[in-house]
Amino acid sequence: MKNTRVVLLRHGQSVWNKENRFTGWANVPLSEQGEAEARNAGVKLKEQDFQFDACYTSMLDRAIKTSNLALEQLDSLWIPVQHDWHLNERHYGNLQGLNKAETAQEFGDEQVHVWRRSYDVEPPQVSDDSKYYPGNDRRYEGIDHSQIPHGESLKDTYDRVLPFWNGTVVPNIESGSDILIAAHGNSLRALIKYRGLEFNFEVRHSLISSGHCHFFENNGWLLEP
Numbered sequence: 551m552k553n554t555r556v557v558l559l560r561h562g563q564s565v566w567n568k569e570n571r572f573t574g575w576a577n578v579p580l581s582e583q584g585e586a587e588a589r590n591a592g593v594k595l596k597e598q599d600f601q602f603d604a605c606y607t608s609m610l611d612r613a614i615k616t617s618n619l620a621l622e623q624l625d626s627l628w629i630p631v632q633h634d635w636h637l638n639e640r641h642y643g644n645l646q647g648l649n650k651a652e653t654a655q656e657f658g659d660e661q662v663h664v665w666r667r668s669y670d671v672e673p674p675q676v677s678d679d680s681k682y683y684p685g686n687d688r689r690y691e692g693i694d695h696s697q698i699p700h701g702e703s704l705k706d707t708y709d710r711v712l713p714f715w716n717g718t719v720v721p722n723i724e725s726g727s728d729i730l731i732a733a734h735g736n737s738l739r740a741l742i743k744y745r746g747l748e749f750n751f752e753v754r755h756s757l758i759s760s761g762h763c764h765f766f767e768n769n770g771w772l773l774e775p
Contacts, residue, residue, distance in 0.1 A: 563583045594763070606733075684699070
């Protein structure tokens with residue numbers, strides 16, 4: 551059986567990352583630094599002789615563009631790329647668009663820490679008429695509204711990502727494909743937690759830097775320096 555490899559790549563810095571805003575499912579672009587980070591990730595993967603048979607990414611532009619920029623460095627823009635909402639970032643509800651420091655000043659550091667890092671606490675929910683409710687975005691027209699979040703905890707994100715991993719990605723890995731997954735901090739943390747690298751306490755506090763990779767082969771993790 552082929553020795554398959556899977557790379558988890560967090561998107562490069564977004565404009566709202568740069569402005570220290572809660573982003574979630576808001577569709578904001580990469581910053582100039584973020585585009586450079588995505589290209590650099592592709593360069594590093596090429597230096598380590600990675601070649602991919604398929605790529606999975608979210609429905610959000612910052613992850614999609616990261617995958618494209620990285621694959622371009624690998625001369626692999628031709629490989630099949632699947633976009634799926636299950637890989638989207640955690641939905642931050644009514645916190646989306648707010649500056650994190652200003653939100654902490656208004657609600658207190660402890661409350662913001664609970665919203666950001668608790669495993670099973672959801673943020674304040676958006677209403678159905680909010681511009682941040684995904685049900686009003688044509689990207690998600692084909693999704694049952696009962697599945698569309700108004701705001702998610704880390705646990706909700708974990709429960710959303712894992713069925714996609716097991717039902718879609720794993721069969722491709724088992725067929726011998728090398729896979730690139732370009733997604734978001736919290737959706738990738740869900741996969742890292744599932745793979746056994748971290749447990750509940752640690753996944754609340756761990757951070758994946760923008761434009762950085764985690765990869766594994768033969769059920770063992772190798773982390774990018």
